[in-house]
Amino acid sequence: MLNVTYIYFGQQKDEYFRKAMDEYIKRIGKYAKFSEKVLKPENLPDNPTQSEINTALEKEAKNLLPLLSKSAYKIAMCVEGKTMSSEAFAGTFQKAMNDGRSEIVFIVGSSHGLSDTVKKACDLRLSFSPMTFAHGLFGVMLTEQIYRAFTILKGEKYHK
Numbered sequence: 001m002l003n004v005t006y007i008y009f010g011q012q013k014d015e016y017f018r019k020a021m022d023e024y025i026k027r028i029g030k031y032a033k034f035s036e037k038v039l040k041p042e043n044l045p046d047n048p049t050q051s052e053i054n055t056a057l058e059k060e061a062k063n064l065l066p067l068l069s070k071s072a073y074k075i076a077m078c079v080e081g082k083t084m085s086s087e088a089f090a091g092t093f094q095k096a097m098n099d100g101r102s103e104i105v106f107i108v109g110s111s112h113g114l115s116d117t118v119k120k121a122c123d124l125r126l127s128f129s130p131m132t133f134a135h136g137l138f139g140v141m142l143t144e145q146i147y148r149a150f151t152i153l154k155g156e157k158y159h160k
Contacts (some may be wrong), residue, residue: 002032002038002093003103007067009060009110010135011040017136024143031150034143039063041110045137048112057115064107064118072103074122076114077142079132081125090149092124108135 008109012018028034040063042056047102073096084092096104119125128141151158 002097004028004032004034005037005072005103005105006034006108006139006142007039007064007105008108008121008135008139009037009039012136012139013057014134014136017134017140020140021136024140024147027147028143028150031154032146034136034146037067044112053112054115057109058108058117065121068105068107068121069103071101072105073099073101073124074105074107075105075124075126076119077108077127077138078114078119078125078134079127079130081127081129083129085160086145086148087152089126089145090152093149094153102104106146108138108142 012021025034041062042059044052044056048056073092075092093104107114109115109118109121128138128145133141148158
């Protein structure tokens with residue numbers, strides 16, 4: 001069974017987003033093992049300089065990179081990433097599995113994103129939109145799309 005891991009910085013603060021995510025995680029369980037790893041973002045002042053942001057992102061990268069399996073298919077979620085349809089997203093899962101990958105990892109950065117170090121360590125940079133979303137809302141969107149990808153691959157009726 002495929003392992004799907006969602007690594008993100010920060011906490012799921014809103015109960016209604018958490019409940020929605022949990023529903024999709026439950027549904028994903030029919031197709032894959034899903035796990036989450038929540039990392040603590042670096043503290044920054046209210047108006048950080050770009051240098052302070054870059055330093056914080058590199059510290060976050062040092063905490064994150066050891067958690068990534070070399071054999072996993074790693075996806076950095078970032079605004080400048082590639083956009084794709086739900087069908088193409090499902091195709092990414094299929095390709096990873098065809099390539100013998102047993103794990104797909106989705107990585108979401110802190111409020112200032114991900115360091116270039118993390119992005120370079122990933123197999124794909126993916127964007128759902130050029131817009132910015134609250135972490136809780138994005139978690140719901142991501143888990144829904146993961147569930148949708150599996151239903152597409154299985155030819156089930158959920159995706160229309």
